[in-house]
Amino acid sequence: xxxxxxxxxxxxxxxxxxxxxxxxxxxxxxxxxxxxxxxxxxxxxxxxxxxxxxxxxxxxxxxxxxxxxxxxxxxxxxxxxxxxxxxxxxxxxxxxxxxxxxxxxxxxxxxxxxxxxxxxxxxxxxxxxxxxxxxxxxxxxxxxxxxxxxxxxxxxxxxxxxxxxxxxxxxxxxxx
Amino acid sequence: xxxxxxxxxxxxxxxxxxxxxxxxxxxxxxxxxxxxxxxxxxxxxxxxxxxxxxxxxxxxxxxxxxxxxxxxxxxxxxxxxxxxxxxxxxxxxxxxxxxxxxxxxxxxxxxxxxxxxxxxxxxxxxxxxxxxxxxxxxxxxxxxxxxxxxxxxxxxxxxxxxxxxxxxxxxxxxxx
Amino acid sequence: xxxxxxxxxxxxxxxxxxxxxxxxxxxxxxxxxxxxxxxxxxxxxxxxxxxxxxxxxxxxxxxxxxxxxxxxxxxxxxxxxxxxxxxxxxxxxxxxxxxxxxxxxxxxxxxxxxxxxxxxxxxxxxxxxxxxxxxxxxxxxxxxxxxxxxxxxxxxxxxxxxxxxxxxxxxxxxxx
Amino acid sequence: xxxxxxxxxxxxxxxxxxxxxxxxxxxxxxxxxxxxxxxxxxxxxxxxxxxxxxxxxxxxxxxxxxxxxxxxxxxxxxxxxxxxxxxxxxxxxxxxxxxxxxxxxxxxxxxxxxxxxxxxxxxxxxxxxxxxxxxxxxxxxxxxxxxxxxxxxxxxxxxxxxxxxxxxxxxxxxxx
Numbered sequence: 230x231x232x233x234x235x236x237x238x239x240x241x242x243x244x245x246x247x248x249x250x251x252x253x254x255x256x257x258x259x260x261x262x263x264x265x266x267x268x269x270x271x272x273x274x275x276x277x278x279x280x281x282x283x284x285x286x287x288x289x290x291x292x293x294x295x296x297x298x299x300x301x302x303x304x305x306x307x308x309x310x311x312x313x314x315x316x317x318x319x320x321x322x323x324x325x326x327x328x329x330x331x332x333x334x335x336x337x338x339x340x341x342x343x344x345x346x347x348x349x350x351x352x353x354x355x356x357x358x359x360x361x362x363x364x365x366x367x368x369x370x371x372x373x374x375x376x377x378x379x380x381x382x383x384x385x386x387x388x389x390x391x392x393x394x395x396x397x398x399x400x401x402x403x404x405x
Numbered sequence: 406x407x408x409x410x411x412x413x414x415x416x417x418x419x420x421x422x423x424x425x426x427x428x429x430x431x432x433x434x435x436x437x438x439x440x441x442x443x444x445x446x447x448x449x450x451x452x453x454x455x456x457x458x459x460x461x462x463x464x465x466x467x468x469x470x471x472x473x474x475x476x477x478x479x480x481x482x483x484x485x486x487x488x489x490x491x492x493x494x495x496x497x498x499x500x501x502x503x504x505x506x507x508x509x510x511x512x513x514x515x516x517x518x519x520x521x522x523x524x525x526x527x528x529x530x531x532x533x534x535x536x537x538x539x540x541x542x543x544x545x546x547x548x549x550x551x552x553x554x555x556x557x558x559x560x561x562x563x564x565x566x567x568x569x570x571x572x573x574x575x576x577x578x579x580x581x
Numbered sequence: 582x583x584x585x586x587x588x589x590x591x592x593x594x595x596x597x598x599x600x601x602x603x604x605x606x607x608x609x610x611x612x613x614x615x616x617x618x619x620x621x622x623x624x625x626x627x628x629x630x631x632x633x634x635x636x637x638x639x640x641x642x643x644x645x646x647x648x649x650x651x652x653x654x655x656x657x658x659x660x661x662x663x664x665x666x667x668x669x670x671x672x673x674x675x676x677x678x679x680x681x682x683x684x685x686x687x688x689x690x691x692x693x694x695x696x697x698x699x700x701x702x703x704x705x706x707x708x709x710x711x712x713x714x715x716x717x718x719x720x721x722x723x724x725x726x727x728x729x730x731x732x733x734x735x736x737x738x739x740x741x742x743x744x745x746x747x748x749x750x751x752x753x754x755x756x757x
Numbered sequence: 758x759x760x761x762x763x764x765x766x767x768x769x770x771x772x773x774x775x776x777x778x779x780x781x782x783x784x785x786x787x788x789x790x791x792x793x794x795x796x797x798x799x800x801x802x803x804x805x806x807x808x809x810x811x812x813x814x815x816x817x818x819x820x821x822x823x824x825x826x827x828x829x830x831x832x833x834x835x836x837x838x839x840x841x842x843x844x845x846x847x848x849x850x851x852x853x854x855x856x857x858x859x860x861x862x863x864x865x866x867x868x869x870x871x872x873x874x875x876x877x878x879x880x881x882x883x884x885x886x887x888x889x890x891x892x893x894x895x896x897x898x899x900x901x902x903x904x905x906x907x908x909x910x911x912x913x914x915x916x917x918x919x920x921x922x923x924x925x926x927x928x929x930x931x932x933x
Contacts, residue, residue, distance in 0.1 A: 250448050251448065251449070256447055256448040256449050257445050257446070257447060257448070257555075258445070258446045258447070258448055258478070258481065259435070259443050259444070259445050259446075259611070260443060260444060260445075260446060260473075260474035260475075260477050260478050261437075261441055261442070261443040261473075261474055261613075262441050262442045262443065262472050262473055262474050263441060263473055263474075264473040264474060264476070264477045265613055265614050265615060266477065266613070266614045267443070267611050267612060267613040267614065267619070268611070268612060269609050269610070269611050269612075270609070270610045270611075270612060271608055271609060271610070272602050272603065272608040272609070272610055273603070273608050273695070273715070276695060276696055276715075296614050297612075297613075297614055297615055297616040298612035298613055298614050298615075298616060299612075300616070301612050301616045301618065302610070302612050305610065343449070343452060344452055344577065344580040345580065347580045347581055348580065348581070351581075363449070363452075365577060365580070379609075401696065401717060404696040404697065404699045404700065404717070405699055405700070405703075426800050427800065427801070432799055432800040432801050433797050433798070433799060433800070433907075434797070434798045434799070434800055434830070434833065435787070435795050435796070435797050435798075436795060436796060436797075436798060436825075436826035436827075436829050436830050437789075437793055437794070437795040437825075437826055438793050438794045438795065438824050438825055438826050439793060439825055439826075440825040440826060440828070440829045442829065443795070519801070519804060520804055520929065520932040521932065523932045523933055524932065524933070527933075539801070539804075539912075541929060541932070611787070613789075617789055617790050617791060618789070618790045619787050619788060619789040619790065619795070620787070620788055621785050621786070621787050621788075622785070622786045622787075622788060623784055623785060623786070624778050624779065624784040624785070624786055625779070625784050625871070625891070628871060628872055628891075648790050649788075649789075649790055649791055649792040650788035650789055650790050650791075650792060651788075652792070653788050653792045653794065654786070654788050657786065731785075753872065753893060756872040756873065756875045756876065756893070757875055757876070757879075
């Protein structure tokens with residue numbers, strides 16, 4: 230898909246759903262000897278998520294199971310607790326959200342990187358994969374970001390969407 | 406060894422044994438001040454291991470000593486506890502497994518990266534080393550993966566083996 | 582801005598304020614399952630900070646909130662506790678410091694990487710961004726370091742400033 | 758210095774002293790919120806250190822202060838506790854060792870990366886710096902390794918020294 234088409238799609242986005250592993254992280258899992266898991270997130274994504282929400286574009290995080298590290302990270306990123314979705318039935322979770330919110334597939338951007346994301350990427354209007362996503366995800370994505378997972382995907386995508394919508398300059402202006 | 410020969414060998418693989426350090430990790434050991442060790446694994450390998458097992462190819466992990474972090478990681482990857490082998494006598498462990506399972510060296514793929522893996526790599530039918538394995542391991546490997554240890558070796562190898570066996574498309578299809 | 586102009590500005594620097602995230606770290610946040618956060622610092626920066634202070638250039642670290650990890654790191658780097666500034670009102674903190682110290686904007690170098698740093702970067706005499714800072718920060722910086730955040734920004738900048746001031750050789754000489 | 762001269766020097770090495778930070782690590786310090794520090798080591802170095810010791814070349818680690826993480830790592834690497842030297846007075850520690858062991862500067866290889874290592878690097882017969890060592894250390898080193906700190910410096914150097922001494926093949930042979 231061409232960049233011009235991706236821009237056209239980005240113009241219509243009202244809500245962005247981020248898969249967590251491979252998108253907000255680079256898929257690395259750190260395991261300590263005592264069995265405690267850690268993951269690495271990127272603080273730059275905080276700016277992207279704030280930019281989307283300040284501009285009226287909704288944001289949620291979708292992962293199969295929510296653990297404390299993901300909760301802490303969501304708090305840092307400013308994502309409200311009810312937008313932190315823990316479900317391995319990703320399609321069903323999306324159905325439920327659309328019923329509650331009145332949003333449709335056409336309003337939604339989904340960011341995913343692996344096999345399990347293919348169905349939902351094909352369903353929503355605008356699908357995005359990171360530079361280091363699986364070849365399967367990149368093949369069907371409307372947009373592949375320049376950065377890889379955990380290196381600022383949300384920040385890059387926020388700028389892409391908000392520039393398409395003519396809202397990025399306004400967001401940046403408040404800092405100048 | 407040429408790629409074509411590696412494909413021929415991959416066709417016959419019934420069981421894959423992964424060394425852990427340098428294969429499922431990049432050989433980095435994190436040590437905390439209080440002596441607790443951590444290691445970094447790659448979630449993408451979960452897909453590769455699932456693909457192998459779903460397609461009827463057995464999988465085990467072989468490391469000199471099993472600690473809690475490795476147990477947790479094996480659980481995430483879906484490898485059954487009895488397939489998590491902790492032994493520094495790698496050859497003897499393989500002998501034992503072959504006796505129990507009825508499998509032969511000719512059915513087995515071994516993935517290793519260091520000196521200690523050379524003997525077993527030469528013994529089994531199909532030997533694999535990661536892109537950043539030692540020069541000694543890469544020199545004798547039937548296949549060197551494009552990615553380095555801890556960056557998706559199991560995922561890449563699973564696709565290689567299952568494409569050779571004509572089973573990869575079937576695995577991917579369920580996600581489309 | 583040209584390198585020559587950056588050197589001229591560096592000659593006049595009496596005090597350097599380092600933003601922490603993205604400057605002394607690469608913006609990665611590690612979260613453990615139990616909610617504990619970690620961050621990665623670079624020991625080479627210790628040399629840069631020592632070089633500045635030994636040469637009579639003051640140093641402070643400015644971050645929105647000071648946590649234990651930042652305190653430990655500041656201790657390693659030799660930055661005095663009262664120079665570890667925790668405030669999200671960065672401008673107000675700078676006003677207060679200037680009143681106390683008698684230093685002016687013209688004496689100060691600020692190192693930042695994100696939107697929130699733009700105002701203070703435009704205010705002080707000499708502004709610096711790391712190689713992997715946001716495009717907005719790099720666009721207005723007087724100097725962009727060759728290394729990225731968490732990879733020795735303070736060490737590189739210290740050498741740049743002290744070479745401009747003719748003091749680097751003296752610092753290095755004590756080790757030969 | 759040319760490679761040929763480095764080989765000549767390597768032939769005479771009887772003992773190797775490794776600085777720890779920046780050599781066995783890449784100088785990254787991980788700090789947790791609760792103040793606990795971690796560091797990242799490379800398992801490949803275990804092979805290098807074993808190769809040196811098996812071949813009769815002594816090994817010690819020298820760092821300003823020994824903490825639990827360094828003790829654990831030394832155990833993994835097989836370095837005896839009395840060869841784990843914690844002293845910020847590096848020169849004095851070397852004097853003491855030479856007196857005890859009967860070894861001279863001419864027998865010793867030192868591997869360092871920063872300002873603090875320059876004196877000892879100039880004193881011993883064969884000095885080594887990693888690929889990402891400071892420009893000051895690399896400038897005076899007899900050999901700069903191809904890999905950076907924490908990425909297998911000890912393994913690469915062991916092979917360099919033992920190949921120069923004609924002992925590498927013997928070490929590798931036991932694994933074939």
